[in-house]
Amino acid sequence: MPRFLHYSDIENVYDDPERAGRLAGTITELDGDDALVVGTGDNTSPGVVAMVAKGHQALDFFRAVDADLATFGNHDFDYGPDETRTLLADAPQTWVSANVFDEDGEPFGAAEGVVPWTVEQVDGARVGFFGVTDPATDSLNPSAAELTLSDPYEAAESAVADLRAEGVDYVVALSHLGGGDDELAERVDVDVILGGHVHSERAEYVNDTLLTRPGVNGEVVLEVTLDADGARVERHDATQGPETPELADALRARVAAAGLDEVVATVDEPIPRDADVVHGGECRVGNFVADAYRWAADSDVALQNSGGLRAGPPLAGDVTIADLVSVVPFEEPVAVAEVTGAELLDAFRQMSSAVVDFGEDGWWHGHVSGARIVWDDDAAELLEATVGGEPVDPERLYTVAMAEYLLHSDHEFPAIEERHRAGEFGIQHDVLADYAREFGIDSAVEGRIERRSSAAGSATTATSASQTE
Missing domain, CATH: 3.60.21.10 (Metallo-dependent phosphatases)
Structure with missing residues (x-):
């Protein structure tokens, strides 16, 4: 056999x-x-x-x-x-x-x-x-x-x-x-x-x-x-x-040789980053990464794809550059796209697996900074979207910071393409390290993404990071 x-x-x-x-x-x-x-x-x-x-x-x-x-x-x-x-x-x-x-x-x-x-x-x-x-x-x-x-x-x-x-x-x-x-x-x-x-x-x-x-x-x-x-x-x-x-022993030798052991911040309350957390809705690690990108690019909004947040042990205690590389281990820059409000709304819709056929049913594919969205899981419908506290204007142009990968991918946020590129900044994990040195790592779940169930009533949150974390 x-x-x-x-x-x-x-x-x-x-x-x-x-x-x-x-x-x-x-x-x-x-x-x-x-x-x-x-x-x-x-x-x-x-x-x-x-x-x-x-x-x-x-x-x-x-x-x-x-x-x-x-x-x-x-x-x-x-x-x-x-x-x-x-x-x-x-x-x-x-x-x-x-x-x-x-x-x-x-x-x-x-x-x-x-x-x-x-x-x-x-x-x-x-x-x-x-x-x-x-x-x-x-x-x-x-x-x-x-x-x-x-x-x-x-x-x-x-x-x-x-x-x-x-x-x-x-x-x-x-x-x-x-x-x-x-x-x-x-x-x-x-x-x-x-x-x-x-x-x-x-x-x-x-x-x-x-x-x-x-x-x-x-x-x-x-x-x-x-x-x-x-x-x-x-x-x-x-x-x-x-x-x-x-x-x-062979791998430990490689880790030591990498020279990425500088401590850039200290985390008191561990920040989980397992698959259930990053694909479940708003989460602390997603907010941290999106905030760092928006800060580096001085953009209106930042988007982070859930699939780009690699699973691993929680960020806890002394956080090193190596820890941040393990979150986004890609030698790619943070890119900035310029999109219309209508295109941004499409990108928000594409955070749901019900809209983009990628991964598992029920997965949530995005995290945001500078924006708030309300989504109906049952109806697969965007109920509300704001940027800077104001409703998204379909005619206005918005700047969006994100991993450069998203400009090439048809799988995640396909509404945003290479033609939207407006600039780029540092390598992703370097941006995280710079942000952590400046502000620390103290992200929280703030209600940036609310997933509702229309079947249970509009006030019911179907999935939230606070439940999965």
Whole structure:
């Protein structure tokens, strides 16, 4: 019975060497001759150590767990295609990618051993694997703009046809499509889709195909087993796994070498930044980041996308530059856009997952500074929006500070585009550090975002950060 030890989106786990060591220890303890260790994207970046090592710190982990197979996520290109190629050349696992093409239109990484599909002998069974990546990667990640991503479903259909022609016993998809895994299950005949991209756990069947996601930051490893009766999955809490001292020590050395240990502020009441908080509505960390951006740009409004706030331990006690990098670990500037009030209102509407089909149902995608909005979750309707205490004027021009990424992305705040760019300021985490030095970090939930439930009456708040925090 072949087994697959599935991890994905481990991202900034490297910034916590002990936790990274326990993730590796969990995988190593579960590994065996009947198992393959499989990653499904965003396992090299982002993070503090990733930024310093340009993703190469992942090699410490890959070697520690004796990784077997992997596919690409959008963040695996954070430092550009050439840097990814150098990492591939040293990585121990086989990389499979059926829909990522290089600057010349050739399969990406072919010279470094990347293949569209492969067949592995696992516990007496011939298992075929292929990989697909979100086709929006070139818009999600400006560093990947030179790449081309083809239709993942057509690429999958071709790969599955080839694998079936090889006479394999099972076919397994390594997917970084997120919500696209459902369509993948409907369109191709595969036994398992090992997924990633969306930062929530999943283990369910679609069209008789098992779909799995381990969540984010290496907290969970999923053990998937295939036999004549189908596929089954077992969840393992990696935070309680045995330590791997060699990996932890290697990562600690990288953290020390980063030189980001300057204390810039002290936080008395811990500020949480887990996924439930940042996607639940207004929250303290979202307010802090948005306030820093608006201050730096002297703009009317600031917007922070929830997905850009990386999950991790609360900001507490002495907060260092490294802590702030871990919140927004991207080497991108704060940009300023000039938009009409009508466009700003559209952007406010796009904070709701009911308006923008991205992530999980019920997620809240934005945080603000200088503005207040009231939203009806049931009706998916913007009830009220003010800037500086005044109703948004659809005809007026407003300046909006935000992460530069949002000018390129079609996923979050698509109402604001590159054509709206009006300037840029410092690198995001540097802006946070400057703001923290000047004002400290003492953000609170103030009623900037109110989510109501019309079904329960207009005065009822459906979800608030004070409840989720």
